[in-house]
Amino acid sequence: MGIDLGTSSVKTIIIDIDGNVKAMAQEEYSIEIPYEGYAEQRPEIWWKATVNTIKEALAKSGIKSSEIKGIGLSGQMHGMVLIDKNLKVIRPAIIWCDQRSKSEVDAIYKKIGRDKLGRLTLNPVATGFQISSLLWVKYNEYQNYNNTYKVLLPKDYIRLRLTNEIGTDITDASSTLAFDTSNRKWSEYIIKALELDIDKYPGCYNPFDLAGVVTREASQETGLACGTPVVFGGGDQPMQAVGNGVIYPGIVSSTIGTGGQVFTVIDKPLYDDELRTHTFCNAIPGTWNIMGASLCSGLSLRWLRDNILNGLDYHIIDEMASNILPGSEGLIFLPYLTGERTPHMDPYAKGIFFGLSLKHTNAHMIRAVLEGVTFSLRDSLEIFKQMGIKMDRLVASGGGARSSLWLQIQADVFGVEVYRSKATEHACMGAAIMAGVGTGVYASVQEACEHIVKYHQEPVLPNSKNMEIYNYYYGIYKEIYPRNKDLFKRIGEYCC
Template sequence: MQYLIGIDLGTSSIKAILMDVEGDVIAQAQESYLIQVPTIGYAEQSPNVWWNAAVNVLRTLLEEENVDPSLIGGIGLSGQMHGLVMVDYKGEVIRPAIIWSDQRSKSQIEKINQLIYEENAIDKMLNSVSTGFAISSLLWIKENEPESYEKTNKILLPKDYIRYRLTGELATEATDASSTLAFDVAERKWATFLIKKLGIKEELFPPCYEPCEIAGEITTCAAKETGLKKGTPVVFGGGDQFMQAVGNGIIFPGIVSSNIGTGGQIAVMVDKPAYDSQLRTNTFCHIKPNTWNIQGSSLNSGLSLNWLKSNILRENDFRALTKMAEKIAPGSEGLIFLPYLTGERTPHLDPNAKGIFFGLTLKHRDDHFVRAVIEGVTYSLRDSLDLIEGLGIQTNRVIASGGGGKSKLWLQIQADIFNKPVYTSKTGEEACVGAAIIAGVGVGVYHSIDEACRKLISYNEMVIEPLQDNVKMYSHYYELFKELYKRNKDLFVF
C-alpha cells in the first residue's frame, strides 16, 4: 500500500485527492455542479449528478498520475451535511436531494421544535431543528409528497450516497447522522422517540457506525466505472465540518475552526455535550466517542461573495474581487452588509431574514461593496464565536480554512474582527485530507487520529495578528451590524 484517497462532496463541487501515507498530496481533481432552485426558497441537487462527478474525479486521479489501483489502501469520504437523499427498495434515487440551504420546511421545524420542548428532550438532542435538516425535509416530503415518502426504503446523507454507489452498502456514521436532527446526540444513536412521535417510519433510518470503521469494499460495478480496484476498503468518514477539522489538526479542545466555504462555520471541539440554552448553536457528534463539536453556522458566507461576483458585478474571478477590496480601508467607509440572502441560522434561526446594504452614500463604489460583503460575512461568524465563548468554552487560537483561509486580506479581516491570532495549516483541501486520514486510521495505516495528525499536519509560520486600531473600529461597526437585524427582523416577513 502506498496511497489513500479522500473524497469531499461539497455544495458546488466534488473534490478528491490521492495522498501517500506520509501525507503528501500526489494528485487532486475537482468537478463542479449547480444548485437547482425549482421554486424560490428551494435548494436541490441530483445524487446521480454527484455520482457522475465522483466517477470523473476518481478516474482523473488515477489516469493523470498513471496510478496502479492496487496500491490504494483505503478511501474515505467527507460531505456537505444535513441533506436528504431518498432511495427505494432497489437503491434507486426517488427524487432530487433536498440540501442544507433549502428553506421549504418552515412549518415543519415549528412542529419538531415544539415536540423537542414538550418531550423535555433538549439534553438528548442538544439542538433545535432548522430548515434544510434531513428530519424537517423528510417531514415535508411526508406531508407534501406522500407518493415519494411511500416509495422510500432508506434515507441517506449526501456523502453516504456516494459511498453506497462505491460499496453497495446503505449506512451512515455518527457525525453526519447527528446533523439530521433525528439523532440522540448525547448518546450517539437514532432518536427513536422523536421519530415515532413524528409518525415517521423507523426503518427509513440506516445503520449508524463510527467514522473510522470500514463501511465496505469497492464493488465490481463501481470498479468498472471508477477504475478503482474491486475489494479496496472504503471507510465511513464524516461530515465536511469534521473532516475539515481533522485536515487542520483540530482534534483537541480550545482551537477554533473558522471555515468559510459556500456556508460558514465557527466550531470548537468539546469533551462534554455543551449547548446554548436558546439552541442558537449546533452540537454534533465529533469524530471520536465522547467528543462533540459545537458550532455556529452561517448560510451565506462564500455564497454572498459569489452572489456579488456573478449577479451584480459580473466578474469571473474571485481574485479580482480581492484586489478590489484591498483598495478600500477597513470598515468600508461605513458601508455594512447583512449577509442573510437565504435566511440565517446562527444566531437568529430565521429563514425569513434578508440581506441589507446599510450606510450607502455617493462616495461608495464597487470596491466598497466587495469589502463590505467580506466584512459582513465575518461579522456573522463573530456572532457564533461570541455565543460559544459565552458558554465558557475556551478559544485559544483560530485556524482558518476554506476560501477565507486562502486570502491574505480575509485572514487579516478575521483576525481584526475576532481579535484573535489566525493560523493556517499547510494542508490544502483540508476536508479531502481529513477524509484520507480517517481512511488511513480505518485500514490500520495509522494507529489513531491523534497520531496521524501529529505526523501529517503542520502550520504555516506566518501568524496573522489582529491590528488593534482595526479591532477598535470593527468593534464599533459590529455593534451596528447586530442592530441592523434587530431593527429590521419584523419587516423580513413581508
C-alpha cells in the first residue's frame, strides 16, 4: 500500500507484486489562509482523509487487510507539524507554500552566511521551508515553540497515527534546511547557530527502513490489520521520481502538480553558487536528487478555473486551449501567484498576464497559463545544463501529464521527447515500492523499479515549428521578471 499526502488531497493505492494497481482512493481538502501570505492545514483533517481513503481502497480491492504486506508513505515536503509530549498537535501545520517567514529567511542568512548555509544544506533558504517556519513560531508564538516535543514533516504525522512511532527519513529531512545533505544527518551547526533545540528533531532513517507496525487503535480506525509493517517513506518528489523510474543519472522528471518540479538523480552532491536549485538525499543510498521548483504550476490553472472560468471541467478547459495557436497570440503568463523559487527565490514575485489585448479570450488565457508554467520549468532545465547535468530522457508526471496538450507544450518548450510511465499515481507508487523493499518483497529500489515501472512506448515528439515560436516567447518571458522585480517588492511591502 502506498499513501501520498499531497497539498490538495490524499491518495491511497494498493498494488500487487508486478505493480498493477488493484485499487485507488482519493479525498480532497483545502488550504487555510488566515492572513495574506499564510498557508496552513490541519493534521487531523489529513488523518481523517487518510482513514477514509484506506477504507475505500481496501473495499474496492476486495483484498483482505491481512494480505497487505507493508505500507509506505509519501508527502508534501518542507512543512511543519509541531507535537507535544502527549503526541498531540500544537497548532495548524505551516505548509510549503506559506510566505510569512520573509524576515526569518533574512535572519538565517545573517546568522550563518549565505555561502556557508548553502554548502551545508545544498539549498537556498526560502519561506515555507521548515526551518524558516520553526523560527517564525519561536519568534512569534514562543509558548507553542516551548511546548514542542518534536518537529515533524507532514507525512511523518500520518505515520505517527498509524504506528505511534516518531521519526522521519533522509529525503524529507534534507528539505527542512536543518540538514547536512552531503553527510545525510541533522546539522548541529545550523541548529545551534539559530538557537534552536536539536532534541526537538526526530531520528532520521532511509525511506525503506521499517518504522513500526499498525497499532490496534489505528487498525480499528482504518480497517488495516494490526501489526502490518509500515516503512518511513519519503518526500513526495523523491517518491514521485521512484514511481516514475527516475533512479539513474540522465533521466529527468518534469512534474506539474500543485507546484511544478524538474528533478533528476546525481551520483555526488552538487552546489549551485547562485542557490537556484534544491538538492536532497535520494531514496537510493549514495545518491542525491537535484531539483528546480516552481511554486504555482497546476495551482495557477486551478486559480484561473475557480476565479475566471466559473469552475469549468478540466477537459473543457483543455479543449478550449487546444483551439489557440502556440504562443497564445502574444499573451505570456508569469505563474508567480505565491512568489517563486527557481530561479528567482523571491517571495515578492507576482503573477502577470503580459501582452493582454482585446483580441484575447478566456481560451487564450488558459493556453498562456499552460505555456507560462512550462516556461518556468524550462528555467530549471537551463540551470541543469549550466551545471553540466545530462538529460538522456525526460519523463512527465503529475496532473500535467494527463493532458495531451500540456504534454505537447512540454515537448515543444523543452525541445525534447517526452515519455510517460503507464502508472498515474507516481508518488503513491514510489511509497508502495519503499514498502516492498522494506518488507523484503524486492531486494532493492532498483530491482523494484525495473520490475514495476513501465513506459508508454511512443514518446511525445517536439514540433520544430512550435519550438521556434516558443524559443522566441521564452526569450521575452525571461525579461519580464527582472524588469518588474522592484515593483513586485514595492507592492508586497505596501499591501501584503
